[in-house]
Amino acid sequence: MRLQLSVPSNKNIQKAIQITGSKSETNRSLLLQALFPNIKIENLSNSDDGEVMQEGLLVSNGEVDIHHAGTAMRFLTAYFASQAGKEVVLTGSSRMQERPIKVLVEALRALGADIEYVKNEGYPPLKIIGKKLEQSLVSLPANISSQYISALLLIAPSLKNGLELELVGKITSVPYIKMTLALLEQIGVQAHFEGNRIKVEPKSMVEDTTLVVESDWSSASYFYSIVAMCEVGTKIQLSSYKQNSLQGDSVLSKIYQDFGMETQFGENTIILSKISDNLPNKVNYDLSNAPDIAQTIAVTCLGLGMGCHLTGLHTLPIKETDRLAALQTELSKFDAKVDIDAESLTLQPTSNLNLDVAIDTYNDHRMAMAFGPLAMRTDLIVNDAGVVSKSYPDFWKDLKTLGFGVQEM
Numbered sequence: 001m002r003l004q005l006s007v008p009s010n011k012n013i014q015k016a017i018q019i020t021g022s023k024s025e026t027n028r029s030l031l032l033q034a035l036f037p038n039i040k041i042e043n044l045s046n047s048d049d050g051e052v053m054q055e056g057l058l059v060s061n062g063e064v065d066i067h068h069a070g071t072a073m074r075f076l077t078a079y080f081a082s083q084a085g086k087e088v089v090l091t092g093s094s095r096m097q098e099r100p101i102k103v104l105v106e107a108l109r110a111l112g113a114d115i116e117y118v119k120n121e122g123y124p125p126l127k128i129i130g131k132k133l134e135q136s137l138v139s140l141p142a143n144i145s146s147q148y149i150s151a152l153l154l155i156a157p158s159l160k161n162g163l164e165l166e167l168v169g170k171i172t173s174v175p176y177i178k179m180t181l182a183l184l185e186q187i188g189v190q191a192h193f194e195g196n197r198i199k200v201e202p203k204s205m206v207e208d209t210t211l212v213v214e215s216d217w218s219s220a221s222y223f224y225s226i227v228a229m230c231e232v233g234t235k236i237q238l239s240s241y242k243q244n245s246l247q248g249d250s251v252l253s254k255i256y257q258d259f260g261m262e263t264q265f266g267e268n269t270i271i272l273s274k275i276s277d278n279l280p281n282k283v284n285y286d287l288s289n290a291p292d293i294a295q296t297i298a299v300t301c302l303g304l305g306m307g308c309h310l311t312g313l314h315t316l317p318i319k320e321t322d323r324l325a326a327l328q329t330e331l332s333k334f335d336a337k338v339d340i341d342a343e344s345l346t347l348q349p350t351s352n353l354n355l356d357v358a359i360d361t362y363n364d365h366r367m368a369m370a371f372g373p374l375a376m377r378t379d380l381i382v383n384d385a386g387v388v389s390k391s392y393p394d395f396w397k398d399l400k401t402l403g404f405g406v407q408e409m
Helices: 023-035 048-057 070-081 102-110 146-158 174-186 217-228 248-259 291-304 323-332 365-376 385-390 395-401
Strands: 003-006 014-018 039-042 061-065 087-091 114-117 126-129 137-141 163-168 191-194 197-200 209-212 235-239 261-265 269-274 282-286 307-311 338-340 345-347 357-359 380-382 405-408
Touching: 003 365, 014 395, 023 039, 023 048, 023 070, 023 146, 023 174, 023 209, 048 061, 048 070, 048 385, 070 087, 070 102, 070 114, 070 126, 070 146, 102 114, 102 137, 102 146, 137 146, 146 163, 146 174, 146 197, 174 191, 174 197, 174 209, 174 248, 217 235, 217 248, 217 261, 217 269, 217 291, 217 365, 248 261, 248 291, 282 291, 291 307, 291 323, 291 345, 291 365, 323 338, 323 345, 323 365, 357 365, 365 380, 365 385, 365 395, 385 395, 395 405
Parallel strands: 014 235, 039 209, 061 087, 137 163, 282 307, 357 380
Antiparallel strands: 003 380, 003 405, 087 126, 114 126, 163 197, 191 197, 235 269, 261 269, 307 345, 338 345
């Protein structure tokens, strides 16, 4: 699907949007429900990732294809490894077969798991023969994707002796680890996170529990970007959100103060308001704990003529695409000057945007959605726009609600 986006006629927007549940919380909750069936879940994400996770958990034998869903790949690897009697081949898209998983596989093998690489060493597909895992001590590099760590923590209460995990080095993406531990706490699992050690106690059963999935803060980021480029006085209400969120991307409410905005928290809602056009020339952020909002911030800065220096982005090259390289390519189409290295991006202030640009999305939902708000400034084309279904299927429909021109080509 190729879309033509055009600038809204009214740049003082007053609207309310309901956003689906977080896919990060959804996939964690679904795995816990598979281990403890008396858990109920409300406000599940309607994303592709959530659907393939649900479908994968229903399989006992045979092939499980998770397509582009990286979270599902990591979580299901740990799940199937710990389920005696289940035997699967866990595979995904061609890009998924290029995304490393060796660190997680080695950790699970240290716990006693039976996992083999079907094609290339260190990468999916994986042949997994489920076993009762009796070991409980394992270590991981601390600067890897938090999904490897969360995958182990989620199966930990179901293991005979629980889990004691040592994280070696500087820990990144701490909020996602804390999200996982908070969900374990909600179902009555005892866990301790001190220094670089996490210990999760075993639990054979949990009481009847309902987990309510908060809406996705990563999805909210695109509306922060839109409001930042709107006129002063714009207000967009989003639901359902909590001030004491488990999601690391909730740091948006603080970051976007630098873009002339404020966030008001209500009962399960937030109101994003544009209150000032007095903006800095350049912003600097360490996004180690919230790398998924890097694309949104970079595009917001481009749209406002600001510069930015974003660090802590070392996990972006192994996402759905190499997001650092993709960002550099797409931002440069607007005549922006962009420099990247292994873990950072620097964008120079740009006064005039190049027009008539077509954005490539690289099979990456966040590339599509991050650039969508730029239609506040200029008409643009988005190639392969349907990729947003991975996390936010209603995204283009919601932009239309805000007054954007959205036309399929």
